[in-house]
Amino acid sequence: MEDAVRIAPEIEDFLHAVRARKVDQSENLLKQNPSLLNSVEAGGYSALHFAAFNGDIPMLKMLLERKPVIDMENFDGNPPLVMAVRGQQLEAIRFLVNAGADVNKESSSGRTAIHYAASMGCLKSLQLLIDLGSKILFESKESGSLLHWACHSGDIECIGSMLYVYHIPVNITDKHGGTPLFTAIFMKQFASVEFLLEHGANPNIVIPADGTTPLHIAVEHSSIGYIRLLLDCGANPMAKNNDDETPIDFAIRGQKTDFLKELNKPHLPFEKRADEAVRYKNHGNKVFAQGEYVKAAKFYTLAIHLDNKNSTYFSNRAVSYFNQKAYESAYWDALRCIQLNPSWPRGYVRKGATELILKKYADAVATANMGLNFDKDNANLLSIREEASNHLKKA
Incomplete structure (x- = not known):
């Protein structure tokens, strides 16, 4: 067995003082031995890495005054800025970038600090990096897009923000042709998979190099719930990859009898999906009128899985969620409704009402004004604007 990497005692003492936030001791050690400034421990972490992760501003200030290598990578390829994001x-983050850290520094695979913010679902860090000059769109990159990385977190607010705040296409591809849907399935993030499918992800998209579809990946790497969801949303169990293998073939080879049973069930032909969706919508309307909002939302969800391009289904589910006080879910449905039918005032009513209840008064006013461009006398939008404006005046 090879000897473990040994770190010089003076380096250990210095980095220990930095980790312990002992600024004076760290500074004294640097005065005695300036070469410690860029020294690293066994993982390639320097003093700047530790101070960044700890958010130790006095330590960062002391270190940066001595001009360390500000973008030095540890052995994982991460500079101190990434460590600040991870912490x-x-x-x-702001201190490092203002001191000269490269906000767009890429690793060998194209990862930047903002990718890590997305992977953690940390929107505050992500927005700050954008404000400081970070790129947003990473298309056909080895690292994948920010939406790919948001799917690692499983954070719906982050994923929704990627789609509707930062306008990243739901079917954006990485260097290999994989979309965020593949990532969400592989990471076993069920809610993310469902959200992506409802908001326009293609369940039959193909990776060009090998012909793999999301259903192939699901059969290999996930559970029965993912299979059902993809099939409900129109995934083709007979799609062949470049080796002429279908998801059914994968299930047979893997001896996954429960998957095989699900894959072999008869499914609605494409031309009948819209009619079946209407039937579910009508059931939803019926139970909604009876005040059964949870049941109504479930019926509207079934309709959406059959037809994710019908704005009415999202509008109806939005108000069902709203009446359950599931305001975040209502908000994303309202945005999808507007995306599908931007000239329909009802989508703006749903969005504005949700923003009002979430106390996003300025957003509610802006939403109401957008909707009033299409229906200047809409009573609901006028009421939302007036109430939100009154709150802003009191602030």
């Missing part, structure tokens, strides 16, 4: 240290 969710907003002040340290």
